[in-house]
Amino acid sequence: MIMSNENTPKLALENVHQSYGENQVLKGIDLEVNEHEVVCMIGSSGCGKSTLLRCVDLLTPIDSGVIRFDGVDVTAKGTDASAVRRRIGIVFQSFNLFPHMTLLDNVTLGSRKALGIPRAEAEEQGTELLDQFGLGDQIDTYPNRVSGGQKQRAAIARALMGNPEILLLDEVTSALDPELVGDVLAVIRDLADRGLTMVLATHEMGFARDAANRVCFLHEGTVLEEGTPEELLGSPQELRTQRFLARVKQAGRL
Amino acid sequence: MDSGSDRVGAREEEAGADSVAPPRAGPSMFFRQEGAKAASIAVVSSIVVFGGAIALVASSPNWPKVRDQFFNPENFRESAPKIIEGFWLNLELFFYAMLIIPVVALLVAIMRSLRGPAFFPLRFLARLYTDVFRGIPLILLILLLGFGVPALDLPGIPNSVTFWGLAALTISYSAYTAEIYRSGIDAVPESQRSSALAIGLTQWQSMRYAILPQAVRNVVPALMNTVVSLQKDVALISILGIREAVRNAQIYTAGTYNYTSYVVATLLFLAISIPLTRFVDWYTARDRAQRSQGQM
Numbered sequence: 001m002i003m004s005n006e007n008t009p010k011l012a013l014e015n016v017h018q019s020y021g022e023n024q025v026l027k028g029i030d031l032e033v034n035e036h037e038v039v040c041m042i043g044s045s046g047c048g049k050s051t052l053l054r055c056v057d058l059l060t061p062i063d064s065g066v067i068r069f070d071g072v073d074v075t076a077k078g079t080d081a082s083a084v085r086r087r088i089g090i091v092f093q094s095f096n097l098f099p100h101m102t103l104l105d106n107v108t109l110g111s112r113k114a115l116g117i118p119r120a121e122a123e124e125q126g127t128e129l130l131d132q133f134g135l136g137d138q139i140d141t142y143p144n145r146v147s148g149g150q151k152q153r154a155a156i157a158r159a160l161m162g163n164p165e166i167l168l169l170d171e172v173t174s175a176l177d178p179e180l181v182g183d184v185l186a187v188i189r190d191l192a193d194r195g196l197t198m199v200l201a202t203h204e205m206g207f208a209r210d211a212a213n214r215v216c217f218l219h220e221g222t223v224l225e226e227g228t229p230e231e232l233l234g235s236p237q238e239l240r241t242q243r244f245l246a247r248v249k250q251a252g253r254l
Numbered sequence: 255m256d257s258g259s260d261r262v263g264a265r266e267e268e269a270g271a272d273s274v275a276p277p278r279a280g281p282s283m284f285f286r287q288e289g290a291k292a293a294s295i296a297v298v299s300s301i302v303v304f305g306g307a308i309a310l311v312a313s314s315p316n317w318p319k320v321r322d323q324f325f326n327p328e329n330f331r332e333s334a335p336k337i338i339e340g341f342w343l344n345l346e347l348f349f350y351a352m353l354i355i356p357v358v359a360l361l362v363a364i365m366r367s368l369r370g371p372a373f374f375p376l377r378f379l380a381r382l383y384t385d386v387f388r389g390i391p392l393i394l395l396i397l398l399l400g401f402g403v404p405a406l407d408l409p410g411i412p413n414s415v416t417f418w419g420l421a422a423l424t425i426s427y428s429a430y431t432a433e434i435y436r437s438g439i440d441a442v443p444e445s446q447r448s449s450a451l452a453i454g455l456t457q458w459q460s461m462r463y464a465i466l467p468q469a470v471r472n473v474v475p476a477l478m479n480t481v482v483s484l485q486k487d488v489a490l491i492s493i494l495g496i497r498e499a500v501r502n503a504q505i506y507t508a509g510t511y512n513y514t515s516y517v518v519a520t521l522l523f524l525a526i527s528i529p530l531t532r533f534v535d536w537y538t539a540r541d542r543a544q545r546s547q548g549q550m
Binding site: 059085086088090097098109110114115159 | 453
């Protein structure tokens with residue numbers, strides 16, 4: 001494993017392009033995320049936030065550009081994608097828990113099969129994690145039997161198993177009923193406080209303002225503007241950013 | 255017939271009177287009586303329809319001829335032992351085919367579902383296999399392999415006609431079954447694959463632990479229907495001269511010009527396929543009920 005020195009960002013994207021057929025989604029993304037940093041990506045639907053996160057986790061191949069993880073180009077040919085993904089955790093908007101497994105099996109599957117950790121040990125860790133997230137009495141329940149908020153907390157627990165070095169969160173509260181959002185955000189905020197490096201795509205401007213070190217505004221596949229939450233949310237320089245934030249304000253979400 | 259319809263009327267009146275009598279009985283009481291009434295109507299109408307049909311057939315002037323050709327008790331007794339003996343072979347072959355087909359079909363389906371350029375040859379082979387063997391009429395494949403391969407008399411290759419008949423059946427059914435599995439795999443949302451890969455599983459592990467359990471569950475009813483049809487299609491190998499139930503029935507008919515032996519074989523096949531079909535229906539209904547309750 002390559003030791004990261006002070007100057008090497010945990011994650012760096014350089015001029016990343018990605019397209020689905022004719023549709024260009026990412027048009028030259030440059031982004032750096034340092035260790036222990038929490039970066040929020042905001043922007044309207046279709047601006048490329050989700051695709052960017054999928055590309056970082058090597059779930060969607062990029063057309064050109066470089067993605068570096070601890071300084072190492074993980075988009076190079078011959079990269080062991082599974083090995084990279086084990087060091088990264090990702091949580092999806094629609095939870096994507098495995099419906100045929102209990103919450104505990106969902107959480108421990110990766111450790112047991114990908115890392116070869118014995119079941120007893122994995123279950124001990126998994127139970128502890130689920131317990132931390134208030135799901136201690138639901139470990140043997142199937143995902144269809146719990147609420148959206150509980151599903152999402154279980155999905156975060158699943159992503160945290162194996163201690164990832166960076167956590168990617170893709171609009172993790174967007175599919176939740178409003179009264180369930182708070183619990184999930186509290187869990188994420190706690191992780192941020194503990195120093196976990198995180199990149200979030202989010203519509204929760206309040207959360208971005210309070211918990212992020214840096215906020216990036218994505219527009220049509222590029223990072224149009226970035227800065228501290230005060231800078232970007234308080235006095236945005238770009239016209240597009242101003243318009244976007246004005247619409248968010250109108251909708252009562254800032 | 256008249257007395258039948260009178261009885262229905264009488265029940266209706268009785269039920270009507272009862273449902274009025276206890277006013278506090280509530281809806282559940284009402285529904286139970288409705289159910290009892292419906293059942294009695296069903297019984298009576300069945301007796302009328304089926305009894306009438308049997309009476310009509312038996313009173314027809316041609317019935318004795320039909321009875322002697324198809325339902326002759328003497329011929330029945332005479333032909334049954336050989337046919338039952340042959341039917342054991344049908345069951346044996348059915349059993350082996352059921353062991354082999356799911357395994358071969360699953361391998362082919364997985365090969366077809368692998369992603370990435372490295373797996374192109376496997377995908378191509380799997381596709382060729384399903385295209386070719388679904389495209390050949392089963393009876394032709396049985397003739398080709400069952401007569402053709404033993405005739406080659408190649409060293410090291412079994413030259414039993416029964417073996418190659420079974421092989422033809424297995425190859426053809428595996429191609430169909432592979433497509434059933436594949437439709438189940440395709441029905442699992444792409445997001446499930448993503449999250450399996452995201453927790454560090456390899457492509458194969460994602461398939462094994464995340465996709466396949468859901469895929470197989472999706473297609474269990476379709477797979478069981480295939481089992482029902484396989485059980486009947488085993489009889490096709492009779493064209494190879496193998497002495498199974500249908501062949502033995504044919505031999506009896508050839509010597510006696512009486513078709514009761516075919517009815518014997520028919521009853522044997524129905525004795526297996528009807529319970530199987532009932533089981534499939536029961537299982538499918540139970541599965542649907544469980545899914546709608548959100549259990550997995």
